[in-house]
Amino acid sequence: MADTARDAFADEAEGTVTIDEYIEGIEAQELEADLVLGGDDGKDCTYAGGYLKRQAVFSCLTCVPDGLAGVCTACSLACHDGHEIVELWTKRKFRCDCGNSKFGGHLCKLCPEKDSENPANSYNHNFKGSYCTCGRPYPDPEAKEQVEMIQCCICEDWFHEDHVGLNSIEEIPRDEEGEPLYEDFICHKCSPGCHFLKLYPDTIWASGKKNWAVQCDTNEPNMMIGGPSNHANTEKHENGALVGDTVGEKTSIENGSTKDIAVPESKLDSSSGSNCNLRMDVNTMPAPVVTEKSMPFFMSKGWRETLCRCEACTNFYAQRGIAYLVDKEDTIEEYEKIAKQKREKKLEQQEGAESNFLNSLNHVQKIEILSGINDMKNEFQSFLESFDSSKPVTSDDIRSVFENLAKKKKQRLS
Template identity: 50%
Template sequence: MEEESEVMTIEEFLENQEAEEESADLVFGGDEGKECTYNEGYMPRQAVFSCLSCAPQGNAGICTACSLACHDGHEIVELWTKRNFRCDCGNSKFGGKDCKLWKEKDAENKENAYNQNFVGLYCICHRQHPNPEDEHLGEMLQCCICEDWFHEAHLGLLSSEKVPRDEDNEPLFDELICQNCVGRCSFLFRYQELLIPPGIPDETHPVEQSETSTEAPANVAVEQTMGSKAEKSDALTSGKKEEGSVSNGVSDVAGCSQSSNSICKLKPANVNAETGNCFGKALFLERSWRTSLCQCDSCVELYKTRGLSFLLDKLDTLQSYEALAKERRKTRMEQAEGASMKLLNNLDHVAKVEFLHGLNDMTSELSSFLVSGDFRDTGKTVTSADVYEFFDRLKKRRKL
């Protein structure tokens, strides 16, 4: 019974293999993990890891290559991707342990930002992930501003609301902004067409609201709901602190009208009337919403003041990051194919003919084997006995 649970159809194996490779490429941005990224500076976005064996305080991050070459066997936390980050491996935070891939590094990367994720904690509930006991809290979703991850049940939504998804349970939104960052992005309430309202829960599949959720009252500024959580975040953060905290909600947004060099897209409006009771819960944004943001001088200065200039950087988006990963994957596969052809072309005529005949025999035999065994058409599983049988048949054919 144990052996049967491990077998799979050839179609399933090939599909799983392809999916796993592509998924890894998307997370790692096509980075093969051979070189430390330190020399590339503060990258717009890259895969980042934390080593709790070397930096248990969670105040350091390392690139893919260093996680493999310098921290193999250590307690590693995979953080997915982070923006504007430079590899810390081997600097002053690692107690004299040099980076094996790039030894000459600054003592500290002052522009790096760290949060609770670097010690393996997430969400406003400050729990580890994955955690089987948290499945009832829904999927973990990442805020595009602070880049922390949040359970669906901890996004500040009312019990009558849910994360907007389609019939196939796929997100209807491009990115989300957590309730802790909404005040910092209050100008977005001037772009009502870019906001997607929460959906209505399906009564047959409710997402439970945890007791740890800190839902904010209507019209209360975010800073009033964070309390000790903000202090914990500051304690974990070293390097560059977040700029542009909002002390009075949205009153400063209405001053954006016309600058000396460009005209603002936004018209003066009663912003408080538009926001309603949206403070204290997450915002869901339309696809490609960043391209609709005003880029007049006043708005650009506003983004800069609040530490949000990255919103105008196309390389900051996950779409750009994943597009680059796919392009690198395509190039790598083409290079691999090219290397195979180069190897074949370097063979003499006799060796080349023998190689092609051998390849043709194996392909033909494999095709016949799959057809005779009804593996592809019926979804029949391939066992170890089938594999041995195939190679026995191949050996016998070569002797003929």
């Protein structure tokens, strides 16, 4: 009997939290929301800002069932409250569509004067509420367990880890605790278009528990498919190209013979101007044939800073629609950094407003506020001590608490 009672109290104790723990949990949730929303307070439509480099975007399937429109945070709250909303996290170079021609005559409440369309916006199947190569929704109502998904930094689609073209999810670079070692992920559908990355040193590739084996794809004559190389070899591989330790050259395989490509021996710097760090014109590099064997890329922290910014390479990025890779403001890291700065500024303003409010009160008013706070604390403590924990808390219970507080205030002032 004693053991049963002890177990019951143990179970009850496990379900309790202190007020400090509760506040910490709320603050963590607020921070997470701020990071996703980029610090947007959701008051103003972002349309006037044009095609923002990155912002939180939502799709309203109630208004646009075909998913060919996206709205900003403020419009999702003010214009689409109660609608079927798909949260898309962040999208690059997007302008709010709310109220334009795609919405059947329903004007935006926050910014009614808009162009009929935003031609530079890009839409994928995420806007219809489907993700990955499997086209399933998230969360998936038919899944027994929600599997983690990762976002491609090129097409911005989301993928289940077991649908990214690897033989096993164990090949995804993680540390011993299972935390990701990569900063960016390029899916297997986008990686052929980024084959020029294989000209760069191993430092741009995320390393995992096991180095990837370098695999030769006969359908890709100018490059070998692969990721970080096995440094145990005397002659090392750099992402599919052979590199001697003593020569600053990469060697690619072409028609059964080798072809030298001159590159610096040391780590590449993010050059600008006319001097290319790759010492070659990437525009002359033949594009690989897209095959089912294309592998995803997992990129290391700060890999974008290594990309050459010479005129030829910059033009190369622009022609292929990936100029954002050398734009620092495009990164999720920079997006979240700005969100944190906005949050800190908002908290400072709140603290300042609270301090100014208290300083504006006279002595009697301050005493009244402190007395009210003390009464509320005591009333909640009394309620919790007398409340039957086996029953749910109802609106009548809450109403009773505040009625008692009102009675105490009346007695104190009488």
